[in-house]
Amino acid sequence: MRNVCFFSGDITRCGGTERITIRLANELARQRNTRVQILSWTESGPEPGFPLDSRVERYALFKQNVPMKLFLLPAVFRLRRFVQQQKITHLIDADIILSVVSVPALRGLPCRLISWEHFHFRENLGCRMRDFGRWLAKRFADAIVVLTEDDRSQYLATPAKADIVCIPHVIPEKNDSPSACPVPDGRFILSVGRLDFQKGFERIPELAGPLFEKHPDLKWVLVGDGAFRSRIEADIRVRGLTGKILLAGWQNPYPFYEKAEFLVMTSRYEGFGLVLLEALSENCPVVAFACKHGPADIVRDGVNGFLIPPEDFSCLREKIEYLLTHPEIRRSFSDNARESIALFSLESFMDRWNSILTGGKEQ
Helix, strand or coil: CEEEEEEECCCCCCCHHHHHHHHHHHHHHCCCCEEEEEEECCCCCCCCCCCCCCCCEEEECCCCCCCCCCCHHHHHHHHHHHHHHHCCCEEEECCHHHHHHHHHHCCCCCCEEEEECCCCCCCCCCCHHHHHHHHHHHHHCCEEEECCHHHHHHHCCCCCCCEEEECCCCCCCCCCCCCCCCCCCCCEEEEECCCCCCCCHHHHHHHHHHHHHHCCCCEEEEEECCCCHHHHHHHHHHCCCECCEEEEECCCCHHHHHHCCCEEECCCCCCCCHHHHHHHHCCCCEEEECCCCCHHHHCCECCCEEEECCCCHHHHHHHHHHHHHCHHHHHHHHHHHHHHCHHHCHHHHHHHHHHHHCCCCCC
């Protein structure tokens, strides 16, 4: 009997990490002789933001959110006790920072440890403990799963005891539930993700102004929410773009993918770029900065979209204008979209994960 536990920060959050963790947990729960559990540091909501198979068990290390630095030692003891009581055979850190807890907690226990990197080796999100988590995982985990070959090479630049394995994300399951926010009539560009520094959406009002002058019927929809919302709203008002740039909040993005002219990704960095797979799976072309890491593994420049040199807003505006005025190119990108992401199939994703869980060294 294989008893797999995902150790998560908070599985009730609605980010890409939680979404892909739940997808893998659901698929494993459907396999014979596999028990699946998710243990969160804490749970801020009553239910996960994505459908979770009823066979997946949920637990929390703490009833309320507590700082990791202050509660590191209690967390180590609680996790160790949980693994022993539940007879966990495989622990998957759903965020590599959690290795600071899992590595000492599993010392001497017959439990395989897999650390899952959802960002990339050079990005610590302003938290040095994440760097320490990577250091521990490289030396004590059985395997580290990364999302791109580029990131794998970064991990292998220094010696590592852990196997460093590249498993790209799978094409997300389509969410067929209706969006609470109506999809706009007419032409619109789409961006999807958190409203924060990483995604770079606060640059969109300045970028979009000249486009609206040339295309007065055009709108730009941002699906997502976050710390930069008030900042973006203020800039929209100052530039007189109210009603042109629409902040839809967290919604099911699929109805928007189906109607958008194309998706624009303005990220400063990515761990992978899951929304690119979502959009292309719905035949929605994409325009994305070729930031580190992920977009260059997904977007085939001139085939299913455009890759733009990082932070080159002049080029980005030029390519957006080109797509808006060349519907035949949009149709070509759309026709190529789904076929171009066949590499990210569920079958390939699960084959690689099952190999790692059984001790293989898929790369």
